[in-house]
Amino acid sequence: MNIFKLVNVMEKKMTPLSIEPNLCTRIISPKGSCNSCIDYCPTNSITIMKNKIEINDQCVECGLCTTVCPTSAISLQRPSLNQLVTDIIQKYAKNERVYLHCKRMPISNSEISSVTVPCLGMIPREVWVSISRMCENLAVYHPVECCRHCEVSQGEDVWRKELGAGEAMSGKRFLITAEIQKSKQQPQYDHNRRSFFTTLFSEIKSTNKLAIQEALGGSEVQSYREKLQDDPMSKVKKEWSAVSTSIVEKVTNESAFPYMNKRKLILEEIMKSDSLQKRNDYRLPTILPDCNFCGACTTLCPTNALSKEEKDRCTTITLQPHKCVDCHLCEDICFFQNILLQGVPNNQLLSKKIALAEKPN
Template sequence: MAEKRDFLDELIDLQSDWRSLKELPSSMVGSLVDEGGDQKVFNPADYKEKPFANSGRCLRVASGRADACSRCFDVCPTHAITIHNRSVAVGEDCRKCGLCTAVCPTETLTTRRHTPRQVYDQIARAASAYERCYVTCTRAIKRLPKGNEVVLGCVGSISRDMWFSLMADYDNISVYLPVGICDRCRTTTGEQTYTDAIAEAEQWADAALGLEVDDADLTHDFTRAYKRSQFVSGALHSAERLVTRTTPALAGAKAVAKKISDHTQRLNRLQKEIEGAVGARTTGNHLRVLTQGRKLMMGALQHNEDLAARIELSVPTWDPTRCTMCGDCARTCTTHALDLSRDGKVTIQSAYCVSCGACATACEEGALSMGPMDVSELVVPDRAAEELARKKAEAKQQASRYLETGKKQLNRVADALEKLDDDA
């Protein structure tokens, strides 16, 4: 349902029309005069980045077994990833598509400018400020992107967990890929990767991701809330702008930045709550690793707990009658979700488990097997938010009591005045 317009919306439209007319002469001059190379040009290399490896997180390296995991090998279109002498390397024939970073469960492969958190924040900014946010690739757009277009080496570089987080938090995200663009792409495994990830994320989030195939159908309008924030800021702080040379556009940008900052703080509180509940280290003093993808997923579940029932994940279960306490499972688990205590007891912390199944593969005795995870365990209460809500409720009750007391006092004064009037 369209939002009801008011007088402020009419003023915003008038301001936009006037600004367009005022800027028309300069735009015409800019189209006729050569800027001498000052204009920025589209370069696909600006949106791609070769991943690097943290070999200590690799399941194959930790277990010494080729069957522990092969996801990056299977998805790489050029077979650029190799493991030699317990070290993971990415060759020079890498296409910088980022598919390996999306499928690696332990985030062994990553980049500096396109980490899961950075990509999430980039998409979230666009989705917060614009009516529609588009995720696309360099081959699809072939021009400088607009403010609401997020360009990646391949759409498949976004993992299933991140798609779920984005769809759970925003309902205005679409993928822009012209018809047949993936058929002619040399990243031959990209289409299957993103279709599988999006399909599962849509099922988990109970939502549908938009799809656009024609550049003419893309819209680039700011959201109503964003435009109103800019307009109100400009009306209230016009005098300040004369002194500081600030612009009303900063108000909308600050509002979006605050939203992203609040999300980051919420995720940081979430990790602290988990560490406080289960401990940040194992009994062997290994630091547990909460992957960025898992943290984003859990962050989305905090304010929509009902989605936990739709998510299907697996977790290892332990059979003590078969366990020989060899420790292969604990050595294989590079996120240290699995802990083998000194007395021979195996425990698994679901928040840190990435459902890779490598520990079960490494167990020769069959003491570990993968079974359904109770995803509701990933819903961690935000104590800070609960405390804030409690204080707000108490303040509301106190204000109500003060209001009721004031009403009673006013009634007594009115009764006294009425009695004086009768006596007179």
């Protein structure tokens, strides 16, 4: 086990913002034109250098940069998007109304069920779509003009834009309210709603168990007290070494592909909804006939959505649509401007592979 790797991973997990410079399109190529995080940061805390992203002490951890970064080169670990969705669903299962609010506008009544986020702008459209399906009575607590007096000056622009996009995609609307109302009665669950949540929680429970088992190499999870009782120390040490290596690899893999969190949420929704499949909310690259197959786009694509293969005397450039995050780096770097991002029906994101261009050698 590489102990330094483990310490590195642990350190990363302690800070709310996770930074993966290898995913930033500006760092990958000087031709990368993205400036979103810098444009939206309310405290001008972000500097992008040759091979690193620096965030200074002025950062207020609002999370806006994480919403606007297409590749999740900067992502928020606490609360993570998955944790946020799970919190909302769990509270919603027990309460008639759940309020979502930012930490600068606290709800002091402990009898009110609420979920706090650093800034509403940290919630991307994919999360709004996901929670709109499961939590119909979620309300956004937003006292009049509160954003106008907030230090996160761009927050309102971002959350209204993302919420609006999420509503358009899901066809559902959230209540935005300046008033908190206590439920007068315990929620009356109907049978379908109760069984929906029972199934959901048992799935979440079994998924976590499976994930732990997978991280431990499929072995049974035994407490260390138990192990010490029936094993000599050497065996415990050997096992710990094997287990910790596998945990490090798993954690490293997850933090290497943080963009998949947003993408996984929306893919699940697209799979379940016919109307969402027909909408055009995402763009994918197409290659024009004059492509000279230099492969620059496939080399620089930060998410490995594009790849070049040579087989049976034929060169093919293929796309894995679920991995493309519309960062437009391929468009920016193609010298001959032969690759273009175009709107496609959402169901194309579900295709496994699309051959974009082929050339017989």
